[in-house]
Amino acid sequence: MKRRDFLRLTAAATTGLALTPARSFAEGPASGPEMTALCDYMSAAKTRALPPDVTEHAKHHILDTLASMISGSELPPGQAAQRYISANAAQGASTVAGTALTASPVEAALANGVMAHADETDDSHSPSRSHPGSSVIPAALALGEGLGIDGAHFLRAVTLGYDVGTRVVMAMGGADFSYESVLSTHSISGTFCASAAAACVAGFDARRMRWVLDYAAQQSSGFIVWRRDVDHIEKGFVFAGMPARNGVTAALLVRADWNGVDDVFSGPDNYFLAYAPKAATAKLVEKLGERYEIAGTDIKKWTVGSPIQGPLDAIFAIRSKQAFEADQVKRVTVRLAPSVAEVVDNRDIPDICLQHMVAVMLLDKTASFHAAHDKPRMQDAAVLKERAKVNLVRDEELAKLLPVRVAIVEIELTDGSRLSERVTAVRGTPRNPMTREEVIDKARDLIAPLVGAEKAKRLIKSVYEIEAVTDIRSLRPLLQRG
Structure with a gap:
């Protein structure tokens, strides 16, 4: 047999072998x-x-x-x-x-x-x-x-x-x-x-x-x-x-x-x-x-990473029961499941850094969208002072409760008093849902600064009357600037 004929037969046989399983799987x-x-x-x-x-x-x-x-x-x-x-x-x-x-x-x-x-x-x-x-x-x-x-x-x-x-x-x-x-x-x-x-x-x-x-x-x-x-x-x-x-x-x-x-x-x-x-x-x-x-599915009240939602809720709840100023705080201890804590522990981005956002919450008494995305503020002396008070504890007991992310926050004041809160259902979760008004307020705060108050109002109205929208392309002017 000539070499050319042998190669032709070999190629045909190889092709056949390759096609057989493909045909079977098809x-x-x-x-x-x-x-x-x-x-x-x-x-x-x-x-x-x-x-x-x-x-x-x-x-x-x-x-x-x-x-x-x-x-x-x-x-x-x-x-x-x-x-x-x-x-x-x-x-x-x-x-x-x-x-x-x-x-x-x-x-x-x-x-x-x-x-x-x-x-x-x-x-x-x-x-x-x-x-x-x-x-x-x-x-x-x-x-x-x-x-x-x-x-x-x-x-x-x-x-x-x-x-x-x-x-x-x-x-x-x-x-x-x-x-x-x-x-x-x-x-x-x-x-x-x-x-x-x-x-x-x-x-x-x-x-x-x-x-x-x-x-x-x-x-x-x-x-x-x-x-x-x-x-x-x-x-x-x-x-x-x-x-x-x-x-x-x-x-x-x-x-x-x-x-x-x-x-x-x-x-x-x-x-x-x-x-x-x-x-x-x-x-x-x-x-x-x-x-x-x-x-x-959760809707976030705070514009930060999910693991930080519970701690911010806890601080908000503590403060609603007893008012205090940042300079009255001696120490803040936050307990999270280890795998949850890892995601937000001393990160370089403000909105996913737990220690930074807790410091912001202590100073501002809220956590605004602007504050959560103000990276230069991570080097602000006042923020760093409060951040040094924050201790993140990786609690193995809380790992047993996953996928529910439980957060425990304890605030020790300079007068020796201790305030604590355990959050098992973050605001915006199915067990503690936000109202339509809360969802609208959050959306308005995010939308209006970029597209204007009137467009924001019309977009919100269009979404809640979405069944009346005959062509989804009609939303474009409300979603864009310029």
């Missing part, structure tokens, strides 16, 4: 019951009526996230997002909040996601250790503008996003998985959240929903090296910008007639085998349609 095993139930639920979400209380929660979270996008546009992560858009993607039909820019749906989702998580004021979901709003709402808005959907459709897509991505991480082990893994639950949940919302915006049937989840799984990434990020830019990308971009990408691929694996959650080499072999897949559909995760 045919795939029968889909699992969880995937079938999940995708049937997702495909019906576009027209499914929501309970009134869930609708109210959804409006709170939409407003809160839009406000965080607008306020985040002026912070370093927001400025970084705008530089990226201006240099690479400043054209398209989707809004970049807080600016006069527009971009393609994929790029607008990325920019708005980074902005939404730029200032630590966005919502958070404790059971999945994620920030759903900052990925879901940028994705649904960006693609929704591209397709011209109405407000009711947008509302339902957003609500669906919260239901899907959070359940993926809860199936993987939730908070326990987060604490044991180097993977970032924030980006995992966010990618599936944004993908589900974008798929609902696109109006896919159940088969296409399967493929969207497949492409979401392939993009699921991110790990906790973001903790080293001192400027919050990488964190904004990992937590929100990347997941929002991934979600829109997954939906657009399927909308362009890409197919995929019918059940990425079961069968050979599935998603959970790769990332969480002990996953409880039944949690993907646990109480689906009964328990809406958007109603179980």
Whole structure:
């Protein structure tokens, strides 16, 4: 046999061997019951009526996230997002909040996601250790503008996003998985959240929903090296910008007639085998349609990192019972679970540095958005004096209560008296929710300084009357400056 003939036969045999398993896997095993139930639920979400209380929660979270996008546009992560858009993607039909820019749906989702998580004021979901709003709402808005959907459709897509991505991480082990893994639950949940919302915006049937989840799984990434990020830019990308971009990408691929694996959650080499072999897949559909995760998601009263919310609540509560001035304080002891304390212990960024924000709270008797983002103030002599009084204790007993983040604060005054408060339900959590008026007050404070009081008023009204919005693109003038 000539060498040329031998090489031809060898190549043919190798190709055949390579194609055989691919053909087998393309045919795939029968889909699992969880995937079938999940995708049937997702495909019906576009027209499914929501309970009134869930609708109210959804409006709170939409407003809160839009406000965080607008306020985040002026912070370093927001400025970084705008530089990226201006240099690479400043054209398209989707809004970049807080600016006069527009971009393609994929790029607008990325920019708005980074902005939404730029200032630590966005919502958070404790059971999945994620920030759903900052990925879901940028994705649904960006693609929704591209397709011209109405407000009711947008509302339902957003609500669906919260239901899907959070359940993926809860199936993987939730908070326990987060604490044991180097993977970032924030980006995992966010990618599936944004993908589900974008798929609902696109109006896919159940088969296409399967493929969207497949492409979401392939993009699921991110790990906790973001903790080293001192400027919050990488964190904004990992937590929100990347997941929002991934979600829109997954939906657009399927909308362009890409197919995929019918059940990425079961069968050979599935998603959970790769990332969480002990996953409880039944949690993907646990109480689906009964328990809406958007109603179980926190809205922050204070514009700081989640682990600092409880300590600030505690100081506020202590002061409401007994007034005192900062110079009357001898020592402040804050107790948090070790893994929670680690996230906010002496960080270089004001809004995620517990010791700094406690010092600010002692001096200002509140913690404003401006104070939480005033980095030069971290070197102010008066703040440093109060910061030196703060002792953060990593309490193993509180670790047993996770994912509930319990905070205990004790304030010792110079006269020897001791004041203490234990916070088990932070203001804005499902067990201690903010009122509509509180949500509006927070949003107004974030929005009005950038777009003006009148635009802020109209945007708030539009969100709470979202069912009357015939085209989501009509919100653009209210979200942008100039």
